[in-house]
Amino acid sequence: MTTTDEIDSTVFEEAVTSTDPKVLAKVWGFGGMTSVLLGAIAGLLVGFERLDLTSADLLGSADEVFQFWSAHRVALVLLGVLPALMTLATTVVPRQCGANTLIFPRAAALACWTWLVGAVLTIVGFLADGGLGTPGAGGQRQATALTLIGLLLAIAGLLTATVCVVTTIISGRSTGTGLRDLPFTSWTTLVSATIWGGMLPVLAANIVLTYVDLRGRSAVRFGAEDAIWEQLSWMFTHPAVYVLALPVLGIALDVLSATTGTTQANRDVLLVATAAFGFLSFGAYAQPFFDTPGTPVMEEALYVVMAFAIVPVALVILGGVADTLRRGASNLGTRPPAETVCALLSVMLIVAGTAVGALRVIAPLDLLGTSVTGAQFTLVVGGAVLGVGAGFQHWGDDLVGGPGARPGMNLLGGLALAGGVVLIGATDLISGLLGLSDFTGVDLATAGYPGSGVDGLNIVSIVGSLALVGGLVIWQASGILHLTAAKKASSV
Amino acid sequence: MSAAPAAPTRPRTLVVASAFGTGSVLLYFGGLFALYFSIRADAMAWGTTWFPEGAIQLVPGGMNMATMALSAITMGWAVSAVLNDDRVHAYLALALTAVLGVAMVNQTAFYFADIGLPIDASEAATLLFVIVGSHLVMVAVGIIWLGLLLLRALGGQDTSRHRDLVSAAALYWYAVVAVYSVIWIGIYIAK
Numbered sequence: 049m050t051t052t053d054e055i056d057s058t059v060f061e062e063a064v065t066s067t068d069p070k071v072l073a074k075v076w077g078f079g080g081m082t083s084v085l086l087g088a089i090a091g092l093l094v095g096f097e098r099l100d101l102t103s104a105d106l107l108g109s110a111d112e113v114f115q116f117w118s119a120h121r122v123a124l125v126l127l128g129v130l131p132a133l134m135t136l137a138t139t140v141v142p143r144q145c146g147a148n149t150l151i152f153p154r155a156a157a158l159a160c161w162t163w164l165v166g167a168v169l170t171i172v173g174f175l176a177d178g179g180l181g182t183p184g185a186g187g188q189r190q191a192t193a194l195t196l197i198g199l200l201l202a203i204a205g206l207l208t209a210t211v212c213v214v215t216t217i218i219s220g221r222s223t224g225t226g227l228r229d230l231p232f233t234s235w236t237t238l239v240s241a242t243i244w245g246g247m248l249p250v251l252a253a254n255i256v257l258t259y260v261d262l263r264g265r266s267a268v269r270f271g272a273e274d275a276i277w278e279q280l281s282w283m284f285t286h287p288a289v290y291v292l293a294l295p296v297l298g299i300a301l302d303v304l305s306a307t308t309g310t311t312q313a314n315r316d317v318l319l320v321a322t323a324a325f326g327f328l329s330f331g332a333y334a335q336p337f338f339d340t341p342g343t344p345v346m347e348e349a350l351y352v353v354m355a356f357a358i359v360p361v362a363l364v365i366l367g368g369v370a371d372t373l374r375r376g377a378s379n380l381g382t383r384p385p386a387e388t389v390c391a392l393l394s395v396m397l398i399v400a401g402t403a404v405g406a407l408r409v410i411a412p413l414d415l416l417g418t419s420v421t422g423a424q425f426t427l428v429v430g431g432a433v434l435g436v437g438a439g440f441q442h443w444g445d446d447l448v449g450g451p452g453a454r455p456g457m458n459l460l461g462g463l464a465l466a467g468g469v470v471l472i473g474a475t476d477l478i479s480g481l482l483g484l485s486d487f488t489g490v491d492l493a494t495a496g497y498p499g500s501g502v503d504g505l506n507i508v509s510i511v512g513s514l515a516l517v518g519g520l521v522i523w524q525a526s527g528i529l530h531l532t533a534a535k536k537a538s539s540v
Numbered sequence: 541m542s543a544a545p546a547a548p549t550r551p552r553t554l555v556v557a558s559a560f561g562t563g564s565v566l567l568y569f570g571g572l573f574a575l576y577f578s579i580r581a582d583a584m585a586w587g588t589t590w591f592p593e594g595a596i597q598l599v600p601g602g603m604n605m606a607t608m609a610l611s612a613i614t615m616g617w618a619v620s621a622v623l624n625d626d627r628v629h630a631y632l633a634l635a636l637t638a639v640l641g642v643a644m645v646n647q648t649a650f651y652f653a654d655i656g657l658p659i660d661a662s663e664a665a666t667l668l669f670v671i672v673g674s675h676l677v678m679v680a681v682g683i684i685w686l687g688l689l690l691l692r693a694l695g696g697q698d699t700s701r702h703r704d705l706v707s708a709a710a711l712y713w714y715a716v717v718a719v720y721s722v723i724w725i726g727i728y729i730a731k
Contacts, residue, residue: 267660
């Protein structure tokens with residue numbers, strides 16, 4: 049007689065029905081990094097289109113360029129970095145807290161699959177001529193609605209996972225471990241998760257309002273195709289985008305501390321600084337709906353003060369990182385581990401991003417609508433991707449379940465990625481100072497009548513985009529090879 | 541011989557999760573309310589009509605508020621009954637709270653079918669339907685949760701030793717009532 053125990057389940061069945069955080073972490077990790085890669089490819093295509101600012105050459109129209117341009121940001125933030133961070137939040141954080149496993153494992157599994165379905169629907173929506181609206185209202189309304197539903201599902205998944213992580217840290221940590229005793233990855237994840245829990249529902253509210261209006265006979269305001277992005281774009285710019293960077297700062301502090309073999313000095317200062325960094329990244333208020341007559345919300349005192357206040361906070365954290373390196377540099381030897389290099393570069397990129405963010409809000413420079421916004425996004429999100437990669441490399445054997453890491457490939461990919469981010473960020477910054485718009489469209493009026501130097505800068509930016517995509521491909525290949533090696537080792 | 545010190549206790553997982561989840565739901569409504577009041581203030585400043593005269597009636601909103609306020613009391617009764625291991629009162633209180641929730645949904649559905657205000661009539665109408673509709677979903681989730689609690693109570697699982705799920709549901713239900721009180725004051729009364 050055959051019993052259910054004797055029936056071999058397929059890999060797919062095991063994955064879908066599993067509540068093991070390690071299995072789910074692979075979905076979060078590979079799904080998130082694949083989205084990051086897709087987002088980088090979308091950015092590369094837009095970069096090629098920017099080589100000629102007067103016409104649509106590669107993509108069909110300004111609306112299509114806009115769809116890829118917005119897909120680049122959505123894929124990197126909601127479908128890429130946040131889920132990739134969830135990989136570490138659902139596996140490494142419980143262990144750091146002394147919890148046996150993640151609390152509510154079934155809810156965590158539901159969250160993971162809900163996010164994945166949402167991510168797929170979002171990508172399909174973008175590819176089916178939908179996305180988050182278009183300036184010329186030339187997209188397909190049904191596909192736009194599909195994109196919005198996909199995003200809602202992705203947010204629902206991320207929020208559910210966030211509840212599981214926060215509950216694990218607060219209620220599941222081992223007896224005698226106070227919040228002050230938490231390792232930095234767990235601490236910054238707790239602070240970030242609190243901010244995610246505050247911002248993602250507001251974004252969901254925006255999306256629901258947009259969806260309801262879009263599905264009506266004719267959009268009243270919120271669902272008008274040329275207005276959708278404007279309502280949701282606050283999630284993909286200062287200050288909301290910093291919340292992606294915060295857990296990465298914690299990861300960097302832990303990775304550097306572990307690889308240099310030193311304990312972090314001034315721990316309490318860093319705990320306060322990272323918490324301040326988190327609360328300065330709450331950006332749900334930065335919506336055009338809250339403009340007061342004559343003063344857009346992005347020119348309000350709160351917005352400007354937050355942009356400047358986060359710079360010294362980031363510098364304090366960089367100081368902590370530098371101090372750890374100074375005291376433990378001798379333990380690194382002549383060839384520092386790949387994760388150390390990636391972690392250090394990620395912190396530096398994030399600090400540079402905060403500086404660019406402060407520059408962007410200086411009113412006389414009038415940079416809010418320029419590609420300086422893109423520069424800040426690239427530096428902060430690029431730094432976040434690099435930091436997540438450092439975390440994957442550091443805890444890779446635990447995540448994948450066996451040996452087989454490729455440090456050489458990881459270092460090469462990380463350096464290519466960092467180089468690409470620097471090139472894109474620097475060229476966007478200079479182009480923005482010369483007057484290039486954040487979204488350039490396919491005519492000079494939309495592009496902002498940029499100065500003559502922009503064409504050359506766009507070529508440099510393309511090189512950066514290619515390096516970024518190349519770095520991500522190397523990392524994906526490294527991850528797959530690691531996974532394959534780990535499976536072989538476990539089967540032997 | 542002195543007794544061994546009691547092991548330090550951690551906050552209860554279900555209550556912590558419910559508090560965080562409920563907080564997120566409140567932020568969702570906070571976002572919608574902020575949009576509603578901001579756009580309404582702009583409309584008022586420009587002298588634009590927000591809702592057509594007579595479109596929003598005070599009585600249905602007031603009745604719903606009274607229903608919700610009663611349900612908050614019965615929810616407190618349910619928590620108290622579970623704490624005291626009073627199963628009969630727990631059944632009654634949980635069932636009554638759920639019935640009051642259903643009554644609120646019924647009243648709102650009837651009112652919105654009767655209101656004669658299309659969802660795409662204006663920005664105000666769209667916001668009204670989204671806010672009230674979202675709240676109905678919140679109430680419906682609460683009713684389902686209460687139904688599950690009732691089943692657990694019938695199985696003898698909601699006791700003073702296992703009261704977390706009731707406390708978590710009560711926290712959520714109080715948030716349901718709090719959100720409705722903002723709808724009542726901000727939309728039905730202030731119009």
